[in-house]
Amino acid sequence: MTHREKKSILGGTASDAAFSIAETSDGGYIMAGQTASKEGDVSNNHGNTDAWVVKLDRTGNKQWQKTFGGTGSEGSQSIIETSEGGYIMAGWTNSNDGDITGYHVGWGMNIGNIDGWVVRLNKDGNLLWNKAFGGSSSDRINSIIQGMDNSYTIAGDTRSNYDGDVGANHGDDDAWTVNIDKEGKILWQKTLGGSDGDMAYFITPTRDGGYVLAGFTSSNDGDVSGNHGGEDAWVVKLDQRGNKQWQRTLGGSSGDIARAVFQRANGSYVMVGSTGSNDGDVIGQLHAGGAWIVTMKDH
Numbered sequence: 001m002t003h004r005e006k007k008s009i010l011g012g013t014a015s016d017a018a019f020s021i022a023e024t025s026d027g028g029y030i031m032a033g034q035t036a037s038k039e040g041d042v043s044n045n046h047g048n049t050d051a052w053v054v055k056l057d058r059t060g061n062k063q064w065q066k067t068f069g070g071t072g073s074e075g076s077q078s079i080i081e082t083s084e085g086g087y088i089m090a091g092w093t094n095s096n097d098g099d100i101t102g103y104h105v106g107w108g109m110n111i112g113n114i115d116g117w118v119v120r121l122n123k124d125g126n127l128l129w130n131k132a133f134g135g136s137s138s139d140r141i142n143s144i145i146q147g148m149d150n151s152y153t154i155a156g157d158t159r160s161n162y163d164g165d166v167g168a169n170h171g172d173d174d175a176w177t178v179n180i181d182k183e184g185k186i187l188w189q190k191t192l193g194g195s196d197g198d199m200a201y202f203i204t205p206t207r208d209g210g211y212v213l214a215g216f217t218s219s220n221d222g223d224v225s226g227n228h229g230g231e232d233a234w235v236v237k238l239d240q241r242g243n244k245q246w247q248r249t250l251g252g253s254s255g256d257i258a259r260a261v262f263q264r265a266n267g268s269y270v271m272v273g274s275t276g277s278n279d280g281d282v283i284g285q286l287h288a289g290g291a292w293i294v295t296m297k298d299h
Helices: none
Strands: 016-023 029-035 050-056 062-068 074-081 087-093 115-121 127-133 139-146 152-158 174-180 186-192 198-205 211-217 232-238 244-250 256-263 269-275 290-296
Touching: 016 050, 029 087, 050 087, 050 115, 087 152, 115 152, 115 174, 152 211, 174 211, 174 232, 198 256, 211 269, 232 269, 232 290, 244 290
Parallel strands: 016 074, 050 074, 074 139, 115 139, 139 198, 174 198, 232 256
Antiparallel strands: 016 029, 029 050, 029 074, 050 062, 074 087, 087 115, 087 139, 115 127, 139 152, 152 174, 152 198, 174 186, 198 211, 211 232, 211 256, 232 244, 256 269, 269 290
């Protein structure tokens, strides 16, 4: 049997990157990232870098592309097809014009701060609504999912503290989860972390209606315990309202990061990420860095 594969290269003459791809109900794919190009496969760039969405057919041919942003910089870290039809993407922005609604200007009118950003699109990629989330410091969204109730839950990190859309910060960057309705209204938000840097890269639903986060932590206080040294991979189980149920720090004395986590049919979890350690929880690491897979039980 002959196996054929299709390779597609998309972009223009400047820097272009894809950070997320999802299969669509028509058998094709929806891809999101960022672009600094203004030609080639890219059109209508608004400024520096724009969030970039590309719809592909089942063989990888471009059907359409859209750029979203303002005169600053934007990027999309996550995109999914919605149950209502169309798409929703999440990422970041530091613009206060163009397509951006609700940007949170920093202290002293500092436009350099980053907000998390959610953009809802119809099936043809046209903008339905968008909303910036955050406070007066830098905030970012790395992952978005849709729940059975059609709400959306986003995960990322925040440096803001008791202002804008953000509650109490534990120190430095906190992991941040926000639940929004189908129009982008906040239903609840939670910050998680300790006195050092903490971040969520990925969120996925669990069988009990809650969520599980994957990321990293440099803390060993607050919501974090058991840090092995430096950055640890961090897995956090949340209930359906975003309250922490349990957390696991995984790693050794060097840098370790969890990039994704999934719950298996038997209730256990599989985490994937990277490690620079050769001690602690890490077995078989022979080089300076490596991919890392960990299975763990539900607590």
